[in-house]
Amino acid sequence: MALSELALLRQHLALSFAAECPVTGTSGEKLARLYEIDDVNLEGVRVLDICSGVSDFAEYLRVKKRAVPSAVDIGYKDMARLITRSESQVSPAFLRSIADASGMYVYGQAHSLPFADGIFKYAFSFNGLLGVTDQDHDLAMASLRDAIRVIGVGGVLQVAPYDDQFVPRGYQPHLFEELKRDGNVSVQEVNSRLYIPEAGSIYAVKKAVVTKLH
Ligand SMILES: C[S@@+](CC[C@H](N)C(=O)[O-])C[C@H]1O[C@@H](n2cnc3c(N)ncnc32)[C@H](O)[C@@H]1O
Numbered sequence: 690m691a692l693s694e695l696a697l698l699r700q701h702l703a704l705s706f707a708a709e710c711p712v713t714g715t716s717g718e719k720l721a722r723l724y725e726i727d728d729v730n731l732e733g734v735r736v737l738d739i740c741s742g743v744s745d746f747a748e749y750l751r752v753k754k755r756a757v758p759s760a761v762d763i764g765y766k767d768m769a770r771l772i773t774r775s776e777s778q779v780s781p782a783f784l785r786s787i788a789d790a791s792g793m794y795v796y797g798q799a800h801s802l803p804f805a806d807g808i809f810k811y812a813f814s815f816n817g818l819l820g821v822t823d824q825d826h827d828l829a830m831a832s833l834r835d836a837i838r839v840i841g842v843g844g845v846l847q848v849a850p851y852d853d854q855f856v857p858r859g860y861q862p863h864l865f866e867e868l869k870r871d872g873n874v875s876v877q878e879v880n881s882r883l884y885i886p887e888a889g890s891i892y893a894v895k896k897a898v899v900t901k902l903h
Pocket residue numbers: 703704706707710711712713714715739740741742743744761762763764797798799800814815816817821822
């Protein structure tokens with residue numbers, strides 16, 4: 690298949706998965722714990738949340754961590770519609786930030802991110818790269834590789850949930866084996882936790898931590 694046909698096919702897949710997938714807004718505080726960044730100094734550091742939905746994680750990074758965040762989602766083409774599709778209650782922090790820091794929210798597709806190479810130190814994705822794009826092997830690979838493209842050498846991509854019990858999927862181990870074969874990353878599987886105070890529960894969640902080596 691010609692490259693341009695492949696690009697079109699990916700675009701088509703991305704659009705159809707995005708149209709069907711749930712829209713959620715996991716709280717920034719919970720994601721910060723999942724990614725274990727509470728003690729990491731992110732002041733002035735460029736960070737990216739991929740498939741960010743109506744999560745206030747970018748706002749958390751901007752206000753609490755004084756980072757320089759971007760959040761990218763296919764749904765930001767029509768923010769009002771994305772909000773109406775949300776299965777989670779949309780937090781006041783998210784609603785405030787789309788007015789106060791609207792430049793943080795960037796429309797884009799995960800396999801073709803609208804950012805230059807190597808500009809972020811950290812990238813994150815929860816229920817996006819894994820949980821949505823991984824319903825198709827090629828879309829997921831293209832999306833993971835593009836996330837690695839936009840982080841600098843020494844930068845880290847964290848993606849979750851990795852191989853968890855909630856969403857059936859068969860591709861994840863292969864995805865990371867293929868990424869390792871590319872030769873420019875190391876991948877660690879890390880056990881972390883997602884706190885759901887409303888349910889009074891803490892869930893074990895695995896994440897993949899991908900470091901760009903060169
Ligand atoms: C389940 S929500 C997760 C939102 C957020 N990360 C969270 O933790 O609650 C998945 C989001 O991925 C977005 N999405 C789906 N496919 C995408 C793609 N190929 N590129 C960019 N965004 C995509 C959807 O619009 C949706 O907002």
